[in-house]
Amino acid sequence: MSGKSEPIATEQIAVHPRSGWIRLALLAVIAAALLLAPQFLYPIFLMKLLAFGLFAAAFNLLLGYTGLLSFGHAAFFGGAAYFTAHAVKVWGWPPEAGILLGVLGAAALGLVMGAIAIRRQGIYFAMITLALSQMFFFFCLQAGFTHGEDGIQSVPRGRLFGLFDLSDTMTMYYFVLAVFILGLLIIWRFVNSPFGMILKSIRENEQRAISLGYSVSRYKLGAFVMSAALAGLAGGVKALIFQFATLTDVSWQMSGEVILMTLLGGIGTLAGPVVGAGLVVTLQNYLATSDFPVTIITGVVFMVCVLVFRRGLIGEFFASKLGRKIGFRAEN
Amino acid sequence: MTMIFGIPVQALMGQLLVGLINGSFYALLSLGLAVIFGLLRVINFAHGAQYMLGAFTALLLLTMGGVNYWLALILAPLIVGLFGAIIERTMLSRLYKLDHLYGLLFTFGLALAIEGTFRYFYGASGMPYAAPGALTGAVNLGFMFLPIYRGWVVIASLIVCLGVWFLIEKTKLGAYLRAATENPTLVQSFGVNVPLLLTLTYALGAGLAAFAGVLAAPVYQVSPLMGSNLIIIVFAVVVVGGMGSILGAIVTGYLLGVVEGLTKVFYPEASNIVIFVIMAIVLILRPAGLFGKDA
Numbered sequence: 001m002s003g004k005s006e007p008i009a010t011e012q013i014a015v016h017p018r019s020g021w022i023r024l025a026l027l028a029v030i031a032a033a034l035l036l037a038p039q040f041l042y043p044i045f046l047m048k049l050l051a052f053g054l055f056a057a058a059f060n061l062l063l064g065y066t067g068l069l070s071f072g073h074a075a076f077f078g079g080a081a082y083f084t085a086h087a088v089k090v091w092g093w094p095p096e097a098g099i100l101l102g103v104l105g106a107a108a109l110g111l112v113m114g115a116i117a118i119r120r121q122g123i124y125f126a127m128i129t130l131a132l133s134q135m136f137f138f139f140c141l142q143a144g145f146t147h148g149e150d151g152i153q154s155v156p157r158g159r160l161f162g163l164f165d166l167s168d169t170m171t172m173y174y175f176v177l178a179v180f181i182l183g184l185l186i187i188w189r190f191v192n193s194p195f196g197m198i199l200k201s202i203r204e205n206e207q208r209a210i211s212l213g214y215s216v217s218r219y220k221l222g223a224f225v226m227s228a229a230l231a232g233l234a235g236g237v238k239a240l241i242f243q244f245a246t247l248t249d250v251s252w253q254m255s256g257e258v259i260l261m262t263l264l265g266g267i268g269t270l271a272g273p274v275v276g277a278g279l280v281v282t283l284q285n286y287l288a289t290s291d292f293p294v295t296i297i298t299g300v301v302f303m304v305c306v307l308v309f310r311r312g313l314i315g316e317f318f319a320s321k322l323g324r325k326i327g328f329r330a331e332n
Numbered sequence: 333m334t335m336i337f338g339i340p341v342q343a344l345m346g347q348l349l350v351g352l353i354n355g356s357f358y359a360l361l362s363l364g365l366a367v368i369f370g371l372l373r374v375i376n377f378a379h380g381a382q383y384m385l386g387a388f389t390a391l392l393l394l395t396m397g398g399v400n401y402w403l404a405l406i407l408a409p410l411i412v413g414l415f416g417a418i419i420e421r422t423m424l425s426r427l428y429k430l431d432h433l434y435g436l437l438f439t440f441g442l443a444l445a446i447e448g449t450f451r452y453f454y455g456a457s458g459m460p461y462a463a464p465g466a467l468t469g470a471v472n473l474g475f476m477f478l479p480i481y482r483g484w485v486v487i488a489s490l491i492v493c494l495g496v497w498f499l500i501e502k503t504k505l506g507a508y509l510r511a512a513t514e515n516p517t518l519v520q521s522f523g524v525n526v527p528l529l530l531t532l533t534y535a536l537g538a539g540l541a542a543f544a545g546v547l548a549a550p551v552y553q554v555s556p557l558m559g560s561n562l563i564i565i566v567f568a569v570v571v572v573g574g575m576g577s578i579l580g581a582i583v584t585g586y587l588l589g590v591v592e593g594l595t596k597v598f599y600p601e602a603s604n605i606v607i608f609v610i611m612a613i614v615l616i617l618r619p620a621g622l623f624g625k626d627a
Contacts, residue, residue: 069433116612119619123375123432124571128615131568135608142601252564256440263437295448302441306434307423 019326026326034177043173044241049281050180051238056261056273057187058230063259064268065191066223067203069126071255072113072133073231076106078249079136080232081239085152086145088240095158095166099179099236106232107225109136114224118217121206130252137250151246155239166240179237183230188270190226199223253295260298263305266312275314339597345476351593352586353482353551356489357544359585361566362573363493364540366581367500369570370513371533374424374435379566380559381443382538385412386545387554388450391461401464401546408546409539416538420531428530443560450556458553485547492543493582496536500578509533568611574624584622 016022037046055077062068080102088098113136117128140146147153157166166172190196202209202216210216239245248254257280265276280298287294305312311319318328361379368376376382389408393399399407419442427434463481470477500506512519512526520526545559552558566585573584588607596603614622 069436116615119615120571123373123436126433126436127375127567127571128611130564131571131608131611134564134568135605135612138604138608142604256444259437259440291452293448293452295444296452297448299441299443299445299448302444303423303438306438306441307426310430310434 014325016325022326023328038170038173043169045281045285047173047176047241048238049278050176051234051241052258052261052277052281053274054180054183054237055231055234056258056265056277057184057270058227058234059258060262060267060269060273061187061190061230062223062227063262064272065196065203066199066220068118068220068224069259070117070129070224070227071126071252071259072117072129072131072136073227073258074250074252074254075113075133075136076110076228076231077235077238077258078140078245078247078251078254079109080106080235081245081249082140082146082152083232084236085155085239085245088158089152089155090145094162095160095240098158099233099240102236102239103229103232106235107229110225110228110232111221114221114228118220118224130255133250133255134252137247137252140247140250146245146247149247151244152239153244155243155245157240157243172241176237176241179233183233184270184274187230191270195219195222257298260302260305262312263310264301264312266315266318267310269312269314269318272312272314276312279313342476344594344597347593347597348590349476349478349482349593350596351590353485353589354592355586355589356486357548357562357585358566358569358589359493359582360489360540360544360547361562362569362581362585363496363578364537364544365566365570366573366575366578367496367540368534368537369575370578371509372420372424372428372435372530373432374427374439374534375432375567376534376537377436377439377563378419378443378446379439379537379541380561380563381446382412382416382541382559383545383548383562384450384556384559385415385446386542387461387549387558388454388545388556389542390546390549391459391554394461401550405543405546409542412542412545413535413539417531417535420534424534425527425530443563447556447560454556456555456557458555458558461549461554463550481550485551488547489544492540496540497578497582565607568607572607572611572614572621574621577623580621580623 055073059070059073062070062073083105084098084102087093087101088095093101113129113132116132117125120128141148145152157172159165160171160175164171164175166175191199198209198214198219201212202214202219206216235249238249258277261276261280262273263276264279265274266272283297284294287297309316317323361383365376365379368374368379386408389411390401390404393404393407394401424435424438427438467481467484470479471483472478498506500509508519508524508529512524512529516526541559548558569584569588570581572588573580575581588610591610592603592606595606602609618624
């Protein structure tokens with residue numbers, strides 16, 4: 001979102017001379033934690049966390065780095081889950097091909113929705129993506145292959161490349177972890193490429209980017225398709241984790257959830273959406289057994305975040321003295 | 333039986349009426365959205381929740397205080413409007429200086445919180461609200477029976493829509509509102525209390541949504557989620573109409589309601605999505621919307 005928010009403190013903080021090493025060590029600790037986590041925590045829960053983390057990171061590619069608020073990302077996430085589930089279950093495709101179909105399907109959806117939505121900016125863009133994804137929801141409700149309210153159930157996980165049996169929970173976990181890391185690497189590479197820089201310039205000042213000769217709508221569409229495809233990757237994997245695909249994943253509530261994850265963790269940071277997803281998923285897990293509706297908490301957290309906590313957790317950390325000492329930079 | 337395009341006249345007229353009723357709600361709600369957006373530059377995602385609050389307030393007034401429909405039709409919008417004013421004053425007004433998207437996100441959270449709370453206390457199923465005695469029954473129009481309450485919905489919404497249009501386009505208060513839309517700083521320098529104007533506008537929008545909710549209570553069931561799916565359709569209506577014009581929002585609301593009703597007759601499978609399809613087509617041909625001025 002473009003910049004009229006509070007300015008970042010400008011007083012100089014000397015970056016620690018070994019900040020690079022510190023950040024590398026931090027990364028190593030996280031990697032080790034992810035590798036060992038299934039020994040201590042319920043693997044399905046961890047896989048859900050990774051899938052939603054990737055989904056939120058893909059969404060953030062659009063909101064955080066291009067400044068476009070999509071209110072319809074559930075269409076790509078849930079759509080891909082349907083495509084993957086259908087290909088694997090009905091056509092008997094291997095899991096990698098099923099996920100690839102999910103990614104391509106989501107990208108195609110993104111191309112169509114994006115081409116329509118980028119004709120308006122700002123708030124209209126959000127409303128249009130919401131309306132288009134609701135249209136897709138009704139399509140899924142009525143189309144034959146989605147099985148309406150029942151969804152596609154008992155999807156087999158199959159054997160990855162014909163070698164690894166994914167019905168084994170641990171094998172599945174490491175597969176999901178690999179996809180997650182791959183997805184984040186793609187996003188990181190994308191954001192730090194010349195293409196990503198141009199996207200940031202569009203976010204900061206669209207008019208100036210146009211005057212510099214960039215075809216802004218083409219770049220926006222590119223980012224939209226990229227974000228949709230990665231959301232599709234997360235959705236396809238999610239269908240294999242839970243072995244079903246349902247209407248929940250294409251509903252507008254899901255689009256709202258991914259916004260909350262990103263906002264809570266920190267818009268425009270790589271790690272923020274993942275952390276936000278972790279928090280939201282944990283909260284849902286915790287409340288799943290009580291009859292207290294999650295939406296009340298979700299709604300209140302939303303309001304609090306928007307009112308007083310717009311940088312999100314990771315954003316606040318990056319902007320703090322400690323964060324800047326280690327060499328992180330907070331974006332506005 | 334008389335037929336038009338191979339469809340019995342009764343079925344056609346029946347769906348046309350249903351379309352007109354849905355259109356009445358679309359018009360009332362998109363009008364409220366347009367009024368709020370015009371001055372506050374906030375897309376009020378909580379509009380659906382405020383519509384639901386209106387219906388619930390009427391129901392609770394009846395069951396707890398024995399307040400009848402006619403009084404509820406006035407009281408519920410006032411109560412919800414007051415609630416809106418408090419929200420605007422204490423929270424929403426802090427977001428004006430930020431990107432407009434934050435207003436959308438804030439009201440989205442508000443909608444979730446309100447709907448979640450009502451679902452917690454009243455469950456997700458609908459509760460009936462009886463139409464007042466004077467408006468029950470039906471009249472025979474010769475070619476079909478018109479339930480009186482449904483006719484009343486169309487007339488009441490028309491009157492209110494035109495009243496709001498008159499208020500904004502023809503009165504002094506409306507002139508202040510329009511001037512503040514153009515240039516709030518300048519209007520404030522003339523001694524007009526612009527922050528108060530903003531609060532009143534939000535309250536007016538919320539009140540309009542609540543009025544629609546009370547009107548809807550006897551037609552649909554009163555349920556915590558009655559507004560959440562409706563609001564997305566109304567967003568599409570607003571995109572089609574363009575938010576620049578009050579009259580545009582009203583006309584587009586009725587028009588799309590009727591189109592949706594007719595789709596139910598000719599191609600029922602598409603009736604859920606026809607408004608979204610129209611939105612997509614309008615965006616391709618005329619991105620600013622049918623009545624929009626901004627490019």
